[in-house]
Amino acid sequence: QKEVEQNSGPLSVPEGAIASLNCTYSDRVSQSFFWYRQYSGKSPELIMSIYSNGDKEDGRFTAQLNKASQYVSLLIRDSQPSDSATYLCAVKSGGADGLTFGKGTHLIIQP
Amino acid sequence: DAGVTQSPTHLIKTRGQQVTLRCSPKSGHDTVSWYQQALGQGPQFIFQYYEEEERQRGNFPDRFSGHQFPNYSSELNVNALLLGDSALYLCASSPYVGQGAQAFFGQGTRLTVV
Numbered sequence: 153q154k155e156v157e158q159n160s161g162p163l164s165v166p167e168g169a170i171a172s173l174n175c176t177y178s179d180r181v182s183q184s185f186f187w188y189r190q191y192s193g194k195s196p197e198l199i200m201s202i203y204s205n206g207d208k209e210d211g212r213f214t215a216q217l218n219k220a221s222q223y224v225s226l227l228i229r230d231s232q233p234s235d236s237a238t239y240l241c242a243v244k245s246g247g248a249d250g251l252t253f254g255k256g257t258h259l260i261i262q263p
Numbered sequence: 264d265a266g267v268t269q270s271p272t273h274l275i276k277t278r279g280q281q282v283t284l285r286c287s288p289k290s291g292h293d294t295v296s297w298y299q300q301a302l303g304q305g306p307q308f309i310f311q312y313y314e315e316e317e318r319q320r321g322n323f324p325d326r327f328s329g330h331q332f333p334n335y336s337s338e339l340n341v342n343a344l345l346l347g348d349s350a351l352y353l354c355a356s357s358p359y360v361g362q363g364a365q366a367f368f369g370q371g372t373r374l375t376v377v
Binding site for chain 2: 156184186188194195196197198201240242249250251252253254255256
């Protein structure tokens with residue numbers, strides 16, 4: 153049974169600070185890792201993907217992957233109130249696999 | 264360029280009825296996956312279609328079935344609806360190329376079973 157674990161939160165971060173979101177996964181053969189942002193009542197929006205160990209940066213977002221520890225993280229720099237949402241970690245083993253999602257972390261950016 | 268589109272956006276059905284949800288993938292994408300998202304949970308994978316065939320299936324009963332058409336659009340059918348089938352149903356499209364194929368979601372269909 154593939155599992156993806158996330159702290160459900162809420163995680164409260166002051167505006168302008170760094171928000172750090174974490175995710176662990178159980179399937180060692182997982183090869184693709186994604187972060188989705190989901191606003192209340194809306195569908196998930198892809199914000200980052202990462203496939204190899206290390207860091208990947210895109211604007212204010214940095215994804216970090218450590219396959220040995222089966223750990224993925226998302227850093228959001230200079231957090232804005234518009235970043236307040238639920239962040240979903242998703243994992244794919246490869247090929248034609250569907251995504252396995254965590255339950256999501258509810259992030260609140262305090263003005 | 265239109266993204267992933269789903270219809271209808273909202274639906275109310277009675278327990279025991281059948282429902283059909285529809286999805287048009289993003290231009291250039293040939294693979295469609297369906298997910299069920301209950302309130303407060305992450306999306307759960309139902310199944311994936313490529314070349315008009317079901318390629319992979321999650322842990323859902325046979326009441327959930329689907330179809331993909333030659334133009335890559337897809338339908339999700341749910342028979343004998345239960346109250347527990349009330350959820351947001353999400354369609355995601357992606358290219359069928361290797362492990363990095365990124366999936367993009369439609370706006371979802373909110374199904375309420377009464």
